[in-house]
Amino acid sequence: MSDAPEVNPAPAKTQEAHPLDALTGGAFSAATSGERASRIRDWLATQPAPEQLQEVFKELSGRDKGAARAVRERLDEIRRAKGQEAIAAEWAEKAQALLAAPKLNIADALAWQRDAAKAGAPLSREPLSLLKVQVADRVKVIEDLQHRVQVQREAAVLLAQRIEVLSTKPWRDAQAALELLRGDVARWQEQAQELTGDASWASVEARFPPLLDASRTQLLVVWDAFQPAVAQAAAAAEDANAPLPPVPVWADELRVARGLPTEAAAAAAATAPGAAAKPARAQNKPKVDPEVREKAVQAVREALVVLEKETAEGHGKASAGAAAALRAVLKNHGKHIDAALEQQVHTALVAAGELEGWQRWGADQVREDLVAKAEGLLNRPEGQALGGRKMQETLRALREQWKQADQGGAPNHGLWKKFDEACNAAHKVVEGWLDKIRADAAEHKAQRLALIEEVKAWTQEHANSGDWKAINRALYQFGDRWREGGHVGEKIFAELQPLWKQAIAAAGAPLDAAQKDSLARRHAMIDEAVALGAAPALRIDAVKALQQRWQAEAQTVPLDRKHEQKLWDAFRKPIDEAFNRKSADREKAATELSARDRVVLDASKALEAANATGDAQQIRAAVQALEAALRGQAQAAEAAAASAPKSEPVAAAQAADAGSEAPADGTAAEGEAAAAAPAPVAPPKPARPVVAVRGDDRPGMKKDAPAAPGRGARPGERRDGGRGDAGRGGPRDGRPGDRGGERGGRFGDRERPAYEDRGPRLGDTAFRAQRDAMEHAQLALKKLAAQAHGEALTQLLSAWEKRDAAQVPSAQELGGRVTPAVRTAWTQALSAAPKGDAAEALLRLEMAAEVPTPAEHIAARRLLQLQLLTRRNDPAPEQTWGQDAAKVLASGSDAATARRLQNVLKNLLRK
Structure with missing residues (x-):
C-alpha cells in the first residue's frame, strides 16, 4: 500500500457549445473536418439567408478553411446572381427604350446585343432572351423593308423600259399592252404606298426613301407621257385631220397610212434645191444608180448584222461600238436604203441602247454594293474588326471586282471616287499592320543574329568538353530557339540561314566525330552479338557483358533516336534468336505428349469441334467426355498404385507419378486405354498397418467398429483418429515428412475435406487445350441459352398478340423460373377473351424485375410503392410475378405494353 494521499482529480470542464452550432446542425462541434464539411453541406441545402451565411463564414473561416469554402462559394453565387440581376435590369431597360423609340437604328440594335454580352448580361435568360428576340425581329423587319425598296426600284426601271420599248413598235401593239401596263403601274404604286405606310418605315436608312421617291417620279413621268400618246395615236388613226402623236415611229406609221411621206423623207425633200418654189417636184425623187443602192444596202446590212450579234450576246461595250459604226454608215448611205431596212436598223439601234442602259444600270448596282462594302470595312463592330492581312486581302478582292464591273459597262466616276476614298481610308489599317510587321522583322533579325553569336561563343567555351549528352541537348535547344525566332522576310532569311548553318555545324563538329567513333564501336558489338548467337552453346555471361558494354556506349554518346533504335534492333536480334532457339528446345522437350496428354488433347479437340456446331447436346456430351478424360488421370494413377506390391508403397506412388513418361509402345497404349475407360476406384492403402483399434462400447454401437473422437480430442488429432495420413489432402507419395503425412490439421478438431488425388500433372499443351476448350464451351452454352431464351420470349409475345394458347412455349423452353402452374395460368389467360386492366400488374412486374418504368407511368409506380408499404402481409412483387404476368x-x-412486358420477362426468366 502506498503512503501517498489519495487525490481526486478535478472533473473535466464541459465544452460550451458554439452559438452557431444549433444553426448549422452541429458543424462547429464536429470532431473531424470531413464531418464538419458534411454538416455544412446539409445546412446549405436548407437555403439559409445571406446574413446567416455571412456570419457562419466569418466564424468558420478561421477554424476550417476547407469547410468554409462551400459557404464562400454560396456567398459568391448569391453576389453574382445579384450583380447579374442588376445588369439584366439595366440592359432590359435599354432594350425597351430601343423598341419603344419610333425610329430604330440597326447599328444601335446590334451594338446593344454586343455591349450587353461584353458587360456580362445573361442574354440566355428572361427577360433579356425575349428582348433579344424582339430586337432581332425588329431589325429583320427593317432590313426586309430596305430590300423591298431595292426590288421596287428595279421593278420601276423595268416598267419604264417596257414603255420605252413599246414606243419603238407599232402603235397598235402599244394600245394592246396599255391595259396590262396600267395594272402593273397601279400595282407598283400600291406596293410603294404599302412600304411608306409601314410602321417601321421611319427606321430604314436615310438613303432608301429618296431611292423610292426617285423611282416613283421617273415611272410616273414616263407613264403620264405614254398614255396621252397612245390616245392621240388612236384618234389620228380614226380622223385624218387629227394631229399626229409625238412618238416618231407612230407618227411615221400614221403618215404612211394617210399616203404621206415619212418625216425623214419630207426633211430630205425640204432640203433639196428649189423645194420651196417647186413643191410638186419633191415627190419625184431622182433615180439612184443600182450599183450605188446595192453597195449602200450591203454596207448597212453588214453593220446591222454585227450590231445584232453583239446585242444578242449581251456585250455592252461591243454593242455600243457596233451601234456607233452603224450610225456612221447610215450617215453616208442612209438615203439609198428602203423603208423596211430603215425600220430594221432603227429597231436594232433601239435594242442596242436598251442593252447598254440595262448593263449600265446593272454595273452601277454592283458598284454601289462595292462602295457599301468598302465603307463598311471601318464601320464593323469592335469584336468583328478585320486584321491587317485580312483587310489587305479584302481590299484587293474589292478592287478586282470593281475592275470586272468596269469591263461590263461604262465607268461611273462619281462612284469610283467614293469607292477609292473608302478603300484608302481602310488601307490605313493595312499600313499600320505592315509597319508592325517591319518592326517585328527587324527585331527578329536582331534576335537571330544574337543567337548566332551566342552559338559561336558556346562553341569556344565547350570545345574540350566530353559531356556529349549535354552538348547534344544544348544543340537541340539552339535549334528550337532558331525555329521559334519569329518571322522574317525571305530575303533576310536567305542572308541569315547560311550564317546559322555555319555556326551550328562548327558547334556540332566534335559531337559528329564522337558519334562516328561510337557507330564504329556499336557495329563491332553487333558483329560480336551475331557470333555469340551463332555459337552452338549460348554463353550467358558473355551476353550480359556485351549488353553492359552496349548500354555504357549508349549512355555516353547519344545518337538520333530512330538510328539508335535501328542499331539496337540489329544488336538484339541475334541474341533474341539464340534465346528463342533455347526456349524452343526446352519447350519441345517439355511438351512431349504422354498417353494421357494425348487422350485429353483429343477430347479437347472434339469439344472445340462440338463448339463450332452450335448444338448444345453435342457440346454437353463433349464436355462430359473431356471431364471423363481428365478424371481418367487420377483413376489411372490409382490403378497403378493398386497393382503395385503392398510392401513397396513408395515405389507404387513413384510409378504412378512416372506414368506420363511411358514409351510410345504397347505399354503406352495400355495407359491410353486406361485413361479412356476408367477403372473402378480402389480404396487407398493406409501408409502404416493398423495395430490396434479401440472399439465403440456405447449402447447400440458395434464394438468392433472404431470410435470417432469427440470434441475433447487432443490438439492435432483428427476425428478419425489418424495423424499420419491426414494432412491437407493425404500424402501424394507417402514420403515421411510430407506436409500432412506426419502432421495433423492446423486446428485439432476441425474436419478437413480430403483433396482428390489427380495423379501426374498434365503437360502444358494438353492443359492449355482443355482449359481453352472448356472456356469456349461455357461461352457457347451461354450464348445458346440466351438465344433460346429470346426465341421463347418472342414466341410468348406472339401467342399473346394472336391470343393463341397453343403457341405458348413449353416450361422447359421458358426456363426453370416458370413452374407448370404458372405456365397453365398463362395459357388459360390467353385462351379467354381480353379483359381487365394490366396497368398495376405491369408496375408490379417492373418492380420485381427492377427495370425502369416509362416516364409517363413513374407517378403511378411511386403511388403503388407507397400502397405496398401499407400492405405488410401481402406477398412482394418478386413472389407474385407469375400471376402478374398472367394478368397482363x-x-x-x-x-x-408488349415492349414493357418484354423488358420485364427478359430479366425475370433469366434469373
Whole structure:
C-alpha cells in the first residue's frame, strides 16, 4: 500500500457549445473536418439567408478553411446572381427604350446585343432572351423593308423600259399592252404606298426613301407621257385631220397610212434645191444608180448584222461600238436604203441602247454594293474588326471586282471616287499592320543574329568538353530557339540561314566525330552479338557483358533516336534468336505428349469441334467426355498404385507419378486405354498397418467398429483418429515428412475435406487445350441459352398478340423460373377473351424485375410503392410475378405494353 494521499482529480470542464452550432446542425462541434464539411453541406441545402451565411463564414473561416469554402462559394453565387440581376435590369431597360423609340437604328440594335454580352448580361435568360428576340425581329423587319425598296426600284426601271420599248413598235401593239401596263403601274404604286405606310418605315436608312421617291417620279413621268400618246395615236388613226402623236415611229406609221411621206423623207425633200418654189417636184425623187443602192444596202446590212450579234450576246461595250459604226454608215448611205431596212436598223439601234442602259444600270448596282462594302470595312463592330492581312486581302478582292464591273459597262466616276476614298481610308489599317510587321522583322533579325553569336561563343567555351549528352541537348535547344525566332522576310532569311548553318555545324563538329567513333564501336558489338548467337552453346555471361558494354556506349554518346533504335534492333536480334532457339528446345522437350496428354488433347479437340456446331447436346456430351478424360488421370494413377506390391508403397506412388513418361509402345497404349475407360476406384492403402483399434462400447454401437473422437480430442488429432495420413489432402507419395503425412490439421478438431488425388500433372499443351476448350464451351452454352431464351420470349409475345394458347412455349423452353402452374395460368389467360386492366400488374412486374418504368407511368409506380408499404402481409412483387404476368396476358395486347412486358420477362426468366 502506498503512503501517498489519495487525490481526486478535478472533473473535466464541459465544452460550451458554439452559438452557431444549433444553426448549422452541429458543424462547429464536429470532431473531424470531413464531418464538419458534411454538416455544412446539409445546412446549405436548407437555403439559409445571406446574413446567416455571412456570419457562419466569418466564424468558420478561421477554424476550417476547407469547410468554409462551400459557404464562400454560396456567398459568391448569391453576389453574382445579384450583380447579374442588376445588369439584366439595366440592359432590359435599354432594350425597351430601343423598341419603344419610333425610329430604330440597326447599328444601335446590334451594338446593344454586343455591349450587353461584353458587360456580362445573361442574354440566355428572361427577360433579356425575349428582348433579344424582339430586337432581332425588329431589325429583320427593317432590313426586309430596305430590300423591298431595292426590288421596287428595279421593278420601276423595268416598267419604264417596257414603255420605252413599246414606243419603238407599232402603235397598235402599244394600245394592246396599255391595259396590262396600267395594272402593273397601279400595282407598283400600291406596293410603294404599302412600304411608306409601314410602321417601321421611319427606321430604314436615310438613303432608301429618296431611292423610292426617285423611282416613283421617273415611272410616273414616263407613264403620264405614254398614255396621252397612245390616245392621240388612236384618234389620228380614226380622223385624218387629227394631229399626229409625238412618238416618231407612230407618227411615221400614221403618215404612211394617210399616203404621206415619212418625216425623214419630207426633211430630205425640204432640203433639196428649189423645194420651196417647186413643191410638186419633191415627190419625184431622182433615180439612184443600182450599183450605188446595192453597195449602200450591203454596207448597212453588214453593220446591222454585227450590231445584232453583239446585242444578242449581251456585250455592252461591243454593242455600243457596233451601234456607233452603224450610225456612221447610215450617215453616208442612209438615203439609198428602203423603208423596211430603215425600220430594221432603227429597231436594232433601239435594242442596242436598251442593252447598254440595262448593263449600265446593272454595273452601277454592283458598284454601289462595292462602295457599301468598302465603307463598311471601318464601320464593323469592335469584336468583328478585320486584321491587317485580312483587310489587305479584302481590299484587293474589292478592287478586282470593281475592275470586272468596269469591263461590263461604262465607268461611273462619281462612284469610283467614293469607292477609292473608302478603300484608302481602310488601307490605313493595312499600313499600320505592315509597319508592325517591319518592326517585328527587324527585331527578329536582331534576335537571330544574337543567337548566332551566342552559338559561336558556346562553341569556344565547350570545345574540350566530353559531356556529349549535354552538348547534344544544348544543340537541340539552339535549334528550337532558331525555329521559334519569329518571322522574317525571305530575303533576310536567305542572308541569315547560311550564317546559322555555319555556326551550328562548327558547334556540332566534335559531337559528329564522337558519334562516328561510337557507330564504329556499336557495329563491332553487333558483329560480336551475331557470333555469340551463332555459337552452338549460348554463353550467358558473355551476353550480359556485351549488353553492359552496349548500354555504357549508349549512355555516353547519344545518337538520333530512330538510328539508335535501328542499331539496337540489329544488336538484339541475334541474341533474341539464340534465346528463342533455347526456349524452343526446352519447350519441345517439355511438351512431349504422354498417353494421357494425348487422350485429353483429343477430347479437347472434339469439344472445340462440338463448339463450332452450335448444338448444345453435342457440346454437353463433349464436355462430359473431356471431364471423363481428365478424371481418367487420377483413376489411372490409382490403378497403378493398386497393382503395385503392398510392401513397396513408395515405389507404387513413384510409378504412378512416372506414368506420363511411358514409351510410345504397347505399354503406352495400355495407359491410353486406361485413361479412356476408367477403372473402378480402389480404396487407398493406409501408409502404416493398423495395430490396434479401440472399439465403440456405447449402447447400440458395434464394438468392433472404431470410435470417432469427440470434441475433447487432443490438439492435432483428427476425428478419425489418424495423424499420419491426414494432412491437407493425404500424402501424394507417402514420403515421411510430407506436409500432412506426419502432421495433423492446423486446428485439432476441425474436419478437413480430403483433396482428390489427380495423379501426374498434365503437360502444358494438353492443359492449355482443355482449359481453352472448356472456356469456349461455357461461352457457347451461354450464348445458346440466351438465344433460346429470346426465341421463347418472342414466341410468348406472339401467342399473346394472336391470343393463341397453343403457341405458348413449353416450361422447359421458358426456363426453370416458370413452374407448370404458372405456365397453365398463362395459357388459360390467353385462351379467354381480353379483359381487365394490366396497368398495376405491369408496375408490379417492373418492380420485381427492377427495370425502369416509362416516364409517363413513374407517378403511378411511386403511388403503388407507397400502397405496398401499407400492405405488410401481402406477398412482394418478386413472389407474385407469375400471376402478374398472367394478368397482363389476360388483357389486350398493344405495342407499348408488349415492349414493357418484354423488358420485364427478359430479366425475370433469366434469373
